Amino acid sequence: MKVNLRVWRQKDPVDKGRMVDYTVEDASEDMSFLELIDVLNEKLILSGEEPVAFDHDCREGICGMCSMVIDGQPHGPERSTTTCQLHMRKFNDGDTITVEPFRAGAFPVIKDLVVDRGAFDKIIQAGGYISANTGSAPEAHSTPVPKAAAERSFSAAACIGCGACVAACPNGSASLFLGAKLTHLGEMPQGQPERWERVVNMVETHDDAGFGGCTNTGACATACPKEIPLDVISQLNHDYLKATVGGRKK
Amino acid sequence: MHWTASPLSSALGAVATQVSTGGSAKASATPARPKRPLIPAVLLKFVMALSGFVLVAYLVVHMIGNLQIFWGPTAINGYAEWLRTLLEPVLGWEGFVWVVRIALLASVIGHIWAATLLALRAKRARPVKYAAGNKVKGSYTTRTMRWGGVIVLLFVIYHILDLTVGVANPVGAHLKPYENITAGFAPDRWYVTLFYVIALLAIWFHLRHGLWSAIQTLGWNSNRREKTLKAIATVFSTVLIVGFLIVPISATFGWI
Missing domain, CATH: 1.10.1060.10 (Alpha-helical ferredoxin)
Structure with missing residues (x-):
């Protein structure tokens, strides 16, 4: 499937930042959203551009590292799901998807989609x-x-x-x-x-x-x-x- | 986010949450944070909830008092006089009414003051807006609290000029609510009635969220009670607003 991405690019905390349009032609609907960004980044690296920085860690929905606002919704359109567990089958071929960092004054952007x-x-x-004073574990029923x-x-x-x-x-x-x-x-x-x-x-x-x-x-x-x-x-x-x-x- | 206790460790009874030491190593690169607000947001919400309850309590008495118009001019005009005789030996003629007015004014000022501070703080808390808009939205009632509140305030000012001071009323006679109401909502002044109906609907929206929100702010909400509390807030606001609506509508259609 083919998707158009509008991604927030920001060089560093002081850069003003802007939305940049990309197209990923060879996305699979079994990809997670983070894998889609991986594919985009491989292309960017090959063409000598700076890859999109984003937070991720476990990629199994339990660590809380991934932080993107996809089409105006944190972690994207699927309920009770983190971005890493959001799959491209949730989108349609030819969709334009807007990807932004979490927006809050208390969460300043470090780079692109990464916030502090x-x-x-x-x-x-x-x-x-x-x-608590640690030591040997107390009897659970006490x-x-x-x-x-x-x-x-x-x-x-x-x-x-x-x-x-x-x-x-x-x-x-x-x-x-x-x-x-x-x-x-x-x-x-x-x-x-x-x-x-x-x-x-x-x-x-x-x-x-x-x-x-x-x-x-x-x-x-x-x-x-x-x-x-x-x-x-x-x-x-x-x-x-x-x-x-x-x-x-x- | 390594300080979070994993669900498994919680299940085993370990509740200690660990703190990672290098959590915000990049904090030095961030711009200066806002200073500590003088009043915590939770206390501002507390002011909003309490002042809101005072105003709602007043609305209930106001609505029941209004209904006396259906018992004729003597009933409602007599009620207006009677209110001014309450606690007369202590407070003097109309003293009680002034005590209520001052309490209401204090509540309105407190409510608006806290709402303004919270709105300004909310604005500062998100300096950069979402390009795609914030698509996670609360209900219509939650999204219209601030501007809806401004509309309600403008209505209350007009309402006082109309039926308390009397300058916006064709009769405007002191202690003659029956004459003021029937003249103010006369059939040829249908647009005034329409304005009251719209304003009362705005109050209905404001109360539906406000009542439940106040309960949540005072810490009385729980997962089990949430649906019931929301239903009670909706039924309460509906009964209250219908009680208010029937007076101007009845006056316009000549049912009084």
Whole structure:
């Protein structure tokens, strides 16, 4: 199949950047979208041009590295799928596909389609962990966890931190990411001791990075490749209010 | 993104999330980040939710009060007088009405102030727009909250000039709501009725998302309750707006 690509090209963080048109004549519908870019890059290299820089790692939909907005949708038109697991059979022969980086002030473009998602690392560093003395693993049944809490924590822990929620949010907010991390730890007994300072510190770091505020549009949950539910944002608000207005954080 | 606990390790009960050390090695190449906002976005949303609830509570009382017009001029004109006698020994004549007005004004100012800050922050959070447009969209109601809110504000200003101050009303008599309403929505002033109907529909849109959104902001939403809460928000807004709509429509069609 033949596809026309409109790809964002940007030399470095200070370059203004522009959309460039390419055509890939020999695409197969069994290719993943990243393989399509690979084919394009081989052609570019052979003709002495600079290949398109893009983030990728596991290519099996679990690492969260691939980050492209395809035709205005983070990770492309297929629901609950990362770009690497999006296949060309989802498109038609002769389609023109627009490929852009995740757009957010807090995710500055490094080159072409590669953005710096270090802001997410900073949010995690602010509290997305538990402090525990490691050693031999304790007996698993010594700390009972209710089934519902375990399930909820587990589905929140499915977040791979790809940033699609930010890319989709009309406000450029990372609330779904924040909510996922807070729910993941907050539903577990191990997450309780640091629960209230965690939420305050993570929200502060989120705002520091220049992410916007949530208006509950639900675009993030729609775009999320791991189907993180919208109610984790309600959990985030709940914990934050309890910690600040409710005076839980000392 | 190596700090993320893999689903497998979570399933085994390990919840610790690791932090990679070299996470943002390229941060030095990035332009200066915005300074910490004075008020966290979550608290601004809290202001929006609480002020919104005050306004909705007022709307409910306002709507029920309006319906007295169907019991004739004495009922609704008497109701207008009665409102001014509430807590008269403490607050004096009309004192209660002024307390409510000040609370409403404070809520409206708080609501608009927080919305403006959030809108400006959202604008800064995405300096470069998508060439193909953002195709992941919320519902129509979520996308029209900001401009819909501006339309509602303009309507409220006109409405106060019409039926509170009276300058935009053909009668405009103080404490004579029956006369003001029947004259204001007279059949030959059908365009005023039409404007009210459109504005009330805008409020319906605003409330449908706003009510549910406020619940989510206050942290009372959950996956299990989400559908029910959204349905309640829709039914509540519909009943409220229908209650408001029947008064001007009835006046125009001469059913009062």
